[in-house]
């Protein structure tokens with residue numbers, strides 16, 4: 001292979017990526033790195049100031065970003081998908097990254113908190129992807145990137161709802177791949193280990209737990225958000241065109257041990 005083709009393999013020039021949960025943590029990082037690879041970004045979350053700051057950062061670096069302020073627990077996913085497609089004319093890559101972990105002991109889980117977790121973490125990824133898949137298919141393909149978790153495979157304390165949602169995300173990813181890949185829409189999930197974000201602030205604030213988590217990896221440290229850059233660009237780009245239905249653990253070898 002000619003080395004000159006390498007940049008093209010990973011380029012997202014002319015592509016549009018919709019990233020949910022783009023105001024912080026993993027979603028913000030994904031939006032920024034996808035923009036740096038050439039994609040125009042449609043950023044979705046609730047917090048207006050953080051959305052504006054992301055768009056400023058991306059446009060300041062020469063990219064394109066538009067924000068849709070939406071509460072995904074309330075939003076109509078079909079309408080949101082249509083609004084997202086209007087921004088730049090299409091959506092080629094969907095990053096289903098918004099998520100919550102309420103960390104409730106089983107006895108404290110209510111129907112409302114259970115449904116909140118399952119709806120945001122599992123149902124929204126399905127309904128948004130289903131709404132966006134037809135226009136991806138019409139253009140010959142696209143990408144869905146879900147966010148799974150160590151809890152797609154492992155059980156952690158106080159995490160029944162979250163674990164159920166992330167176990168569901170792993171199987172949803174395979175089912176999406178089965179349905180849509182023949183039309184060029186590859187569907188995969190990234191399963192991060194422990195990364196410092198708002199969601200894991202309590203875990204990282206506890207030095208003992210943080211060190212214990214790091215010690216359970218093969219590499220010997222917890223994740224940096226930059227560790228997700230490569231896999232995000234890879235799964236969004238032509239480089240991953242024969243990969244679908246996979247859950248890719250970016251966990252420093254946590255699940256290998």
Ligand SMILES: NC(=O)c1ccc[n+]([C@@H]2O[C@H](COP(=O)([O-])OP(=O)(O)OC[C@H]3O[C@@H](n4cnc5c(N)ncnc54)[C@H](OP(=O)(O)O)[C@@H]3O)[C@@H](O)[C@H]2O)c1
Nearest residue numbers: 021023024025026045046047071072098099195197198199
């Ligand atoms: N950090 C880790 O170690 C880790 C490990 C495994 C999996 N994950 C997964 O990675 C994903 C991102 O998590 P993170 O760690 O980056 O957490 P984070 O920093 O707390 O980000 C969560 C994002 O979701 C958005 N969000 C939450 N509720 C929403 C709602 N009702 N409507 C719209 N957006 C909403 C938040 O934006 P607004 O508040 O502005 O709405 C925020 O942008 C989640 O699916 C999480 O389960 C994280």
